[in-house]
Amino acid sequence: MNVEAVTGYAPVALLTVVVLVSVWLLVTVVRYLRADRGTRVSMRQAVRVRWGWVRLARMAGLTVTDKTPSLLAQITAQKDGATPAPRVLTPKIKVKPDQFGVIVRARTLPQVGLEEYQKSARFLADAWRCTRVSVLPDGPGKVVIRGVRSDPLTTTTEHRPTGRPPVDLTRWELGVDEYAAQVCVSLANVPGVTVAGVPGAGKTSGVNKFVCDFAPSAAVQIATADGKVSQASEGDYADLVKRMFAFCGDDLDEANALFKRLVELRKRRSATIRDVLGVKNMWHVGPSPEWPLTVLIIDEAHTYFREYKSSDVTTKRLAALTAENARLVEDLVKKGRSVGILVILISQKTTGDAIPTFIRDVCPIGLSFAQKTVEAAVAALGDDIRNWPDASPVTLQDPAYVGVAVMAMQGRPGYTRIRTPYVSDADAARVTEDTSHLTADPDLCLDALLRSTGRTAPPPPPLAK
Template identity: 70%
Template sequence: MTLNELDTYAPVVAMLVLTVFAVIAAVWLGRYIAADRTMRASIRQAVRVRWSWKRLAQMAGLSVTDKMPTPLAAFTSDGDKPPKPRVLTPSLKVKPDRFGIVARANCLPKVSLEQFQKAAPFLADAWRCTRVSVLPDGPGQVVIRGVRTDPLITLTEHAPTGEVPEDLVIWHLGVYEYAQPVTVALSNVPGVTVAGLPGYGKTSLINRFICDCAPAPEIQFAVADGKVSAAYEGDYADLMGRLFAFVGDDLKKANELFKRLVKLRRGRSASIKDVLGVKNLWQVGPSENWPLTVLIIDEAHTFFRDYKGSDPETKKLAALAAENARLVEDLVKKGRSVGMLVILATQKSTGDAIPTFIRDVCPVGLSFAQKTAEASVAALGDDIRNWPDANPVNLQDPAYVGVASMALQGRPGFTRLRTPYVNDAHTSEISSATAHLTYDPQTLLDYYTDHCPATLIDLDKGNDSKVA
């Protein structure tokens, strides 16, 4: 190409390059203007992190010196002077979000996951973050999460979409202290325990679960609420349309409900092979014909209390409570493979509130604020003593209403998480819109097994209508 040709094309190339940069700048500026105040702060933070990274990485010990010259450096260097060694720093890609930034970096020789984790406190100070975490992100990669505002004390509200969840058996709990989503897989899980002081978020957590799953006919719900005598008095009043059964604090009616569900469990166990062709529901997953049946027992201690006394009424209550425990034990220990899940909520999940033969076989447990270390251990196990920062006794401040501690699946130790509040108006709207999807699983089983005798085990002479 001649000089004249270069002079001809150079302005065109320069104009194209400037146009590309102008478009990129316009898009970036448009996103910045459209963002709210919190998001703008995160965008500015992300820019600072990118610009200062190479210098900060060297200061924080996240660099390595390469003394081997590149072929080009060796070819162009002065023969009397060896090429200068290169200082290599990990490449960094940064994205902002409402709580701070998420950065992904590659590892280098002698700069691996361990070095990034050791440097996390320095990065937090330099990036003006409340805390920074570093986790593996595949071979030779790490993800660095920096939160500028503490997600645990940031109140959040959840608005159900009214759409069928992508995964029917994933329970979305909220976000943990690094503002990343926390989920629990409920497949092959027989029971969940939820503990915590009154008013700290137990029922709101369960309400969200019902609202998110309500559009799916593959899940059906029953509730035993020990806080109230009638549905209209309690937290589940707005959800009645989506419950195939509800009882209050009446031990006899609760007993009838538990018997109904044990009858369902036995019928399913007897017929699952013939109906589904498998011995374990989770090989094929829940369906509208064979829904995951969720029993929620709120204020569980009401139904299992150890009554003391010799008068006839007390003896009667004691017998009902003992039988309730036996029936729920049956559901928890034998219902997993046939698609039955029990969620037990109580203030203090000690053995007198939830019998240990039930509590200790529930693989998922979380706890909101607790008054005593004994209550924390009962809810989360003895290992919580080794994780004092996550102990629920530290969550009694009003700022931590809605914050719980739990052992996350696949992660060591315990983690604190923020659960969102669900407005009663959303709850009522979702319940009304999905009420037509509510069916009694026993009726479904009887229909699809053509009234197979195995499903009609006579545990109780009560009918199958909704318990009121």
């Protein structure tokens, strides 16, 4: 190709470059204008992070000196007769902004690995003007650096339910952690969940989100016992009751009847699961409209389990009821996992006098919103919370932390603080109204399933008196 030909292509190449740069600039400007205020600040922050990375990495000790010259440097040195200068290698990064800050994905180098990044986290936070910075592994030879400019824990968020069935019925999305990362827990093979916290800390709101997210699925059926009210039209669940196949208030006889009903369902499922589903554990095939995940929510759980001490006839009868309630719920928690029964127990304090320890200690997931005493935090999260005072729910008593919970996450050291989003009453009413037609009694679902398969269930054994 001669010089004239190359010169002829130059204007075309230059025009192509100009067009591509113009398109890139246009896309960037549109993204910037459409972004919310926090994301715009993060986009400007991301530019500063990229431009200042080489200098910052050297100052933070995140570079390595390579004394072995490259092949090109060796050839040049042989021609000039000079000794090649050592190279300073800087990790390559990719920066992504979001509402709360930046996510930086970086490469590791020899002698600059995960530990070195973690040691420099505080310095990076100051340089990037972030509230906090975390460094986690992101695969072999990679790390992800999360810098948050504003604290997600004190930033109130609102969740608007979509009304669409969840893609994964085993995934419970709780909210975001202190680094604005999504936090979810698996419900597969989970028999029980405990939720603790002082009044007004956000317990019921967190459970409302659970109901609204799972209500659009016919493979989930919910029953509730609310110890704060006397009837369904009162209290926090008035807007949700249309999506519940059973509800009772603080009446101990009604609660006892509900718990017995669910224990009988558990026994029927245990007796038929192999013949109907072909497995011993429902979670091997997952919930379905014919065999739905059955969730029992027990709010103000201490109402149903408290010990009554007196010799008069009325008190003795109440004491017998609460003792039987504890035994029935224990049956559900200890034996209901494999047949698809989940119990969520909510109480201000999950101490042994509020929720019996033989129930509480079987529940693998425990959340605690704000607490006033260390003893209440230990009851909710375990004795190890004493070793993590910065994450203790005792530190969440400020009004800015309403809706923030603490839990131990599998695979993470220590405890995680989570900002749970608020669901408005109007959205909750809308979702339950639109999905009320999906409400079904799990007992009737099991009857229909047995008829369709041509099988009959053996009668459940009588409850022990």
